[in-house]
Amino acid sequence: MTVAADSVTSLVQSVDWAAVAPPTITAVVALIVLVADLFVGERRKPLLGAVAVTGLVASLLALVPLRKGDRSTFCLTDNAEACSYTADHFTLVIQFLVFGGALLTALLSLTETRRKLPAGEFWFLLLSSAAGAALLPASRDLATLVVALEVASLPAFALVGLRRGDRLSSEAALKFFLSSVTATAVTLLGVSFVYATTGTLHLTQVAAGLEDVPGQLDTLAKAGVALTLVGFAFKTAAVPFHFWVPDTYVGAPLPIAGYLSVVGKAVGFTGLILVTVIAFPGYADIWGPALAVLAALTMTAGNVAALRQSATRAWSAVRLLAWSSVAQAGYLLVPIAAAAYSSDVQIGATVAYALMYAVVNLGAFAVAALVARTRPLNRISDYRGLYATRPLTALAMAFFLLCLAGLPPGIVGLFAKVTVFSAAVDAGLGWLAVVMGVNVVIALYYYLQWTAVLFRAPEAAEAAESTRRRTPASVTVAVALAAAAGVVLSGYPQLVLRFAATSLF
Numbered sequence: 001m002t003v004a005a006d007s008v009t010s011l012v013q014s015v016d017w018a019a020v021a022p023p024t025i026t027a028v029v030a031l032i033v034l035v036a037d038l039f040v041g042e043r044r045k046p047l048l049g050a051v052a053v054t055g056l057v058a059s060l061l062a063l064v065p066l067r068k069g070d071r072s073t074f075c076l077t078d079n080a081e082a083c084s085y086t087a088d089h090f091t092l093v094i095q096f097l098v099f100g101g102a103l104l105t106a107l108l109s110l111t112e113t114r115r116k117l118p119a120g121e122f123w124f125l126l127l128s129s130a131a132g133a134a135l136l137p138a139s140r141d142l143a144t145l146v147v148a149l150e151v152a153s154l155p156a157f158a159l160v161g162l163r164r165g166d167r168l169s170s171e172a173a174l175k176f177f178l179s180s181v182t183a184t185a186v187t188l189l190g191v192s193f194v195y196a197t198t199g200t201l202h203l204t205q206v207a208a209g210l211e212d213v214p215g216q217l218d219t220l221a222k223a224g225v226a227l228t229l230v231g232f233a234f235k236t237a238a239v240p241f242h243f244w245v246p247d248t249y250v251g252a253p254l255p256i257a258g259y260l261s262v263v264g265k266a267v268g269f270t271g272l273i274l275v276t277v278i279a280f281p282g283y284a285d286i287w288g289p290a291l292a293v294l295a296a297l298t299m300t301a302g303n304v305a306a307l308r309q310s311a312t313r314a315w316s317a318v319r320l321l322a323w324s325s326v327a328q329a330g331y332l333l334v335p336i337a338a339a340a341y342s343s344d345v346q347i348g349a350t351v352a353y354a355l356m357y358a359v360v361n362l363g364a365f366a367v368a369a370l371v372a373r374t375r376p377l378n379r380i381s382d383y384r385g386l387y388a389t390r391p392l393t394a395l396a397m398a399f400f401l402l403c404l405a406g407l408p409p410g411i412v413g414l415f416a417k418v419t420v421f422s423a424a425v426d427a428g429l430g431w432l433a434v435v436m437g438v439n440v441v442i443a444l445y446y447y448l449q450w451t452a453v454l455f456r457a458p459e460a461a462e463a464a465e466s467t468r469r470r471t472p473a474s475v476t477v478a479v480a481l482a483a484a485a486g487v488v489l490s491g492y493p494q495l496v497l498r499f500a501a502t503s504l505f
Contacts (some may be wrong), residue, residue, distance in 0.1 A: 014073075015073055015074070016071055016072070016073035018062075018065055018066065018071065019066060019071035019072070019073050019085065019087040019138075020073060020085060020138075021059075021062040022059045022060075022062045022063055022066075022095050022099065022134055023059070023095075023131045023132075023134040023135045023138075024131075025055060025058050025059045025062055026055055026056065026059045026099070026102075026127050026130050026131040026134060027127070027128065027131040028055075029051065029052065029054075029055030029056075029058075029127055030055075030123075030124050030127035030128045030131060031124075032051065032055075033048050033051055033052055033055075033120060033123045033124050033127065034120060034124040036048060036051070036120075037119065037120025037121075037124070038120075040120075045119040045120070046110070046119070048119050048120060048123050049106065049109070049110045049119065049123060051123075052106055052123040052126065052127055053103065053106050053107065053110075055127060056099055056102050056103040056106060056127075056130065057103065059099045059130075059134070060096070060099045060100065060103070063092055063095060063096060063099075066087045066092055067092065069087065069088045069089035069090075069091070069092055070087075070088070071086070071087040072085065072086045072087070073085050076202070081204065082140075082141075082202040082204055082205055083140055083202075084139065084140055084141045084143075084144050084202070085138045085139065085140065085144070086138055086140050087138055090137060090273075090347075090351070091137045091138045093351055093355070094134075094136075094137035094266060094270050094351070094354075095134045095137060095138070097262075097263075097266050097354060097355060097358050098130055098133045098134045098137075098263050098266060099130065099134060100358070101259060101262045101263045101266070101358050101362060102126065102127075102129075102130035102133075102259065102263060104258075104362045104366065104478050104481060104482060105126065105255045105256070105258060105259040105263075105362070106123075106126065107474045107475070107477055107478040107481075108254070108255035108258065108365070108366055108369050108474070108475060108478050109122065109126070109253070109255040109256075110472070110474040111472045111474060111475065112253055112255060116163060116253070117162050117163065117253065118162070121158070121162065122159070122162060124155075125155035125156075125158050125159050125162070126155070126159065126259075128151065128155040129151070129152050129153075129154075129155040129156050129159065129259075129263075130152075130263070131151065132148050132149070132150070132151025132152030132153070132155075132267075133148075133152040133263050133266065133267045135147075135148040135151065135152075136148035136149060136152060136267055136270050136271060137270045137274075139274070140202060140203050140204070140274075140278070141201040141202045141203060142191045142194065142195070142201040142202075142203070142206070142275075142279070143201050145203075145271060145274060145275070146184075146187060146188065146191060149184070149187070149235070149267065149271055150184060152263075152264075152267045153180050153184070153235075153267070156176070156180075156256075156259075156260060156264065157173055157176055157177045157180065158173070159252070159253075159256045159259075160172050160173040160176050160248060160251065160252040160256060160260075161173025161174075161251075162253065162256075163253060166251070168250060168251040169251045169252065169253075170251075171247065171251055172247055172248040172249075172250065172251025172252055173248075173251070173252075175243075175244045175247055175248055176244055176248045178244075179234060179241070179243070179244040180234070180235070182234060183231045183232075183233075183234030183235055183241070184231065185231075186227050186230050186231040186234070187227070187228055187230075187231025187232065188231075189227050190223070190224045190225070190226070190227030190228030190229075190230070190231060191224070191228060192224070193220050193221070193223050193224025193227065194206060194210075194221065194224035194225065194228065194279075196217075196220060196224075197209065197210070197213055197217050197220050197221040197224060198210060198213075198221075203274060203275070203278040203279040204278065204279075206279045206280075207278060207279055207280070207281055207282065210225075210279075210280065210282045210283065211282050221283075222283070222286065225280050225283045225286060225287065226286065226290075228275055228280075229272070229275070229276070229287055229290065229291075232268055232271050232272040232275065233272075233294060234268075235264075235267060235268030235271065235272075236265060236268035236269055236272060236329050236332075236333070237265070237268070237298075237325070237326055237329050238294045238295075238297075238298045238329055238330070238333060239294065239297040239298045239301045239302075239326075239330075240297075242298065242301065242302070242326050242329075245322050245323075245325065245326055246305075246319050246322040246323060248260065248322075249261070249318050249319070249321065249322040249325075250315045250318050250319060250322070254318070254365055254368055254369040254372055254378075255365070255369060257318065257321075257322075257365060258361065258362050258364075258365030258366070258368075258369075261321070261322070261325040261361055261362075261365065262357070262358040262361055262362055263358075265325065265328075265329060265332070265354075265357075266354060266358070269329075269332055269333075269336070269350060269354065272336060273336060273347055273350065276291070276336060276339070276340070277336075277339055277347060284339075284340035284341075285340070287340060288337055288339075288340025288341055289337075289340075291333055291336055291337035291340070292333075292334075292337040292429055292432050294330075294333055294337075295330045295331075295333035295334045295337055295432060296330070296432055296435045296436075297330070298326060298327070298329050298330030298333060299327045299328075299329075299330025299331055299435070299436065299439045300330070300435065300439055301326065301327075301330075302323050302324065302325070302326030302327030302328070302329070302330060303323075303324075303327045303439045303442040303443050303446075304442070305323040305326070306320050306323035306324050306327065306443070306446050307442060307445060307446050309323070309380070309446070311379060311380040311381045311449075311453070312379055312380075312381050313379060314377045314378075314379060315377060315378050315379070316378075316379045316380045316381075317368055317371075317378045317379060317380050317382070317383065317450075318368060318378050320380065320446065320450070321361070321364060321365065321368065324404065324443070324446075324447075325361065327439065327443060328357050328361070328404070330436075330439070331353060331417070331420050331436065332350050332353055332354060332357070332420075333350075334349075334350075334420050334421075334423060334424050334429075334432060334436060335347060335348075335349035335350040335353075335420055335423040335424075336350055337424075337427075337429065337432070338423040338424055338426070338427035338429060339427075340427075341427035341428055341429065342426055342427040342428075349419045349420050349422070349423040350420075352416055352419055353416045353417075353419065353420050355489075356403065356412045356413055356416040356489065357404075357416075359403075359412075359482055359485045359486050359489065360399075360400045360403040360404055360410070360412075360413065360482070360486050361400075361404070362478075362482055363396065363397075363399075363400040363478075363479060363482030363483060363486065364397065364400040364401065364404070366475060366478045366479045366482060367393055367396060367397040367400070367479060369475060370390075370393060370471060370475050370479070371383060371386070373471075380450055380453060381453065383397070383450065383453050383454055384453050384454075384456050384458055385454075385455075385456055385457055385458020386454045386458075387454055387455045388457065388458050389458060390471075393471075393479065394454045394455070396479050396480075396482075396483040397451075397454060398451045398454055398455075399483060399486060399487075400482070400483075400486065401447045401448075401450055401451045402447070402451065403486055403490070404443075404447055405440075405443055405444050405447035405448065406440060407444070407447075407448075409490060410486070410490060411490035411491070411493055412486060412489040412490045412493050413490075415493040416493075417440060420436070421433055421436055421437070424436065
């Protein structure tokens with residue numbers, strides 16, 4: 001009896017609630033909003049948005065006690081170093097990006113839920129997706145990683161198609177759903193192969209198991225690694241798995257398109273980093289060259305497609321931002337590929353670039369949401385003369401575009417691109433650095449072309465119509481927050497770039 005009692009006791013472990021607090025708070029608030037929606041009258045539905053925003057702020061504040069980055073929980077009783085949840089510096093940075101991106105999305109969506117979208121469902125789905133996205137960087141076993149990936153993705157399908165009766169919205173949700181389901185199936189197949197080979201799901205133990213694979217299982221192990229990487233490549237919208245991006249962004253509500261472009265990409269890249277650097281370092285000779293080629297193809301395809309957008313085509317502004325996000329995904333892949341040839345330090349460049357990209361891209365989508373209130377077709381030509389009618393908004397949009405292009409005064413964009421470029425050079429990937437340089441020049445053309453449109457003289461009718469519409473306070477706050485963050489990071493780029501100089505694992 002004593003032996004049995006001792007064995008049961010050994011299986012019981014305490015939970016570090018402080019470590020898991022950030023995603024837990026978001027998930028609990030999501031459930032509160034869902035239940036409250038059943039009892040709140042139509043006039044008080046805006047209160048649900050206030051509750052959601054408060055929950056996201058609370059989740060951000062819950063990161064402060066974890067700033068040392070030394071917390072872990074849900075560890076194996078016979079191996080304290082093999083944990084399913086780890087709140088290290090890498091986790092905290094990505095969670096900050098997720099909650100910050102979700103908060104800006106929530107501010108942009110406050111007016112949308114009052115006019116077009118069902119409030120209760122919207123806030124529940126957004127918070128649920130954010131909770132899954134925040135769980136993913138802390139996941140240190142393949143099972144938790146896949147669950148977090150799906151918790152982040154499944155609500156996003158519904159968010160894209162939440163505009164009832166809208167054909168574009170339904171089509172976008174279907175394309176997004178089919179591509180993500182395919183990615184999940186491929187990922188699960190790869191994970192099952194890896195588990196069959198190593199007999200474990202914890203990332204560190206998987207790495208150890210793959211170092212000594214029996215000869216008869218070597219092919220299975222390589223197939224598992226390859227399929228897992230392909231699944232995450234779908235999630236990151238890397239070429240040739242990018243076909244769903246422009247139509248999904250056009251059909252989704254603009255705040256959700258911005259959310260997918262930032263938080264959705266963060267989810268994919270975080271998972272890719274975890275499986276390559278922690279779980280599959282022994283197969284760097286396979287995933288390193290593959291990711292380098294994917295990076296070159298992705299940035300080239302995204303920039304060429306963005307270059308071909310016509311200023312007068314319907315939704316051309318959103319399509320350009322969509323193709324631009326594909327190109328940015330290519331840049332984000334570069335340091336991950338470089339890590340296969342040098343060291344894990346290169347991963348910091350991806351994190352630094354992702355933080356910069358999150359701030360300025362959400363800011364650009366915030367301005368697009370504002371312009372769409374008077375110009376629902378959201379063509380690039382609809383931004384003509386924005387400086388004459390909304391000078392501060394035009395200056396903010398110009399700043400966001402210059403940051404994406406990597407030109408002053410968007411210093412943070414320039415430094416982030418230099419950091420990624422240096423990662424490729426330091427890893428000996430000179431050819432990839434050349435491809436990146438060519439693509440940066442291509443991107444300059446369409447970013448500067450859009451910037452020039454902002455300062456052209458508007459037509460009289462357009463100016464009169466624009467001045468009659470007031471900007472919602474929540475949208476103004478979202479644009480101001482993104483612009484302020486971009487200015488601060490441009491003034492002190494070391495706040496971001498220091499992550500490129502330190503190993504995050």
